[in-house]
Amino acid sequence: GTSFFDAKEIKFLLDLMALLVNPKDMMAFIHVFEYARGVGSALSKEFFQCFLHFGQGNFMQGVLYPKVQDLPKLNPNKNVQLGLFDDDNEIGSAARFKLLNLESSLYKHPLLKHPKLTHDGVIFFREFYTLMRSLHTLEKPSDILREAINSSLYKGIVELLSIQRGRLKSGEVDEEKKKQAKERINRKARLLLDLSRQYKELRRFVNAMVLGGNELSEGEGVNLLTVHASKGLEFPEVYVIDLVDGRFPNRKMMSSIEEERRLFYVAVTRAKDRLYLSLAKFDRVKKIDYKPSQFLHEAGLVKGEFVEPEVKEKKPKRVKEDS
Missing domain, CATH: 1.10.486 (PCRA; domain 4)
Structure with missing residues (x-):
């Protein structure tokens, strides 16, 4: 149930x-x-x-x-x-x-x-x-x-x-x-x-009701939360990390770009005083270049026009026939 x-x-x-x-x-x-x-x-x-x-x-x-x-x-x-x-x-x-x-x-x-x-x-x-x-x-x-x-x-x-x-x-x-x-x-x-x-x-x-406990009610410290878990909450400082295309929005997992856009709105409106938006341009371990999130472009925080990534068509798998 x-x-x-x-x-x-x-x-x-x-x-x-x-x-x-x-x-x-x-x-x-x-x-x-x-x-x-x-x-x-x-x-x-x-x-x-x-x-x-x-x-x-x-x-x-x-x-x-x-x-x-x-x-x-x-x-x-x-x-x-x-x-x-x-x-x-x-x-x-x-x-x-x-x-x-x-x-x-x-x-x-x-x-x-x-x-x-x-x-x-x-x-x-x-x-x-x-x-x-x-x-x-x-x-x-x-x-x-x-x-x-x-x-x-x-x-x-x-x-x-x-x-x-x-x-x-x-x-x-x-x-x-x-x-x-x-x-x-x-x-x-x-x-x-x-x-x-x-x-x-x-x-x-x-x-307490949103998080199911008293994590945010007592003491000081850093609260590491998903965007969903942060709904309804506010903090003096908020850091939204990993704002690179492919991760936020997560094009593999998202149900719709509009839903991801709403989550971005939730994330950036949790801050009362200071909001920090962070992204990486290059992954030194995986040797991958990253592009800024689409939402940073939409908010006017990144110069230049956002270019939608090309969707690669999956090649159909070849089925071997029994000889």
Whole structure:
């Protein structure tokens, strides 16, 4: 079965906590907003960039008290890969959502101008907005988690997951199976709440839950982490090493270049004060020349245009015929 920390309901709660610890954690935000009907990872990324724009770089400000009222536009001087919109979409009108009876502050929120925002998306945003407004004033992990568990947003996620786990192969929902699934989900949430009571600081709680221990909670030293393990965490100094093409992105192992690009974003946004990017030009042992990572080119940190490596076609193996 799925381990405790891999359960979707636990990952959702921890992503919420991670977002409070580090509001620059785009991946945590995407994982939360992917539960909104009709909102995938690409649109979630757009929304995240919108909130940063609305808050002039401050995510929470952009969610709760936006200073900028216009949607961001594509910067022509920026790499297209890093831009928000590939064309000038017609700005939508908040009047589309008048029948939802939104409170005044939410009805005036600039995100409602986004042309791709649907009614379902607005309803999800309303729940997210309401929860963030109550969470950002709390400090104790147990208080934050209790508020999140009791929120309409989380209850909606629980209902969705319960239905999924109670669905039969025929497509029908077994109500008893759904009920049992909901009980297991609630039991896991209570366990996470019990674990949170051992911590006074949210950052330490998130660190311990993400890494499965207290490695980052006590003392000083260097933390050697994979990019995946660093999600939701922040450090005064971060060193991202091995930024050579073929390794980051890892063209042999990657599922898609976009996923590798997201991992690069996660890696470089872990630093609070200083970020060091490192690469080797030559391997003295293997006698191999390396090229800088594609992402360094995209970020404008390496001069010259990136040239995609040639993909060598594998020659079919000859099969010897029995004589």
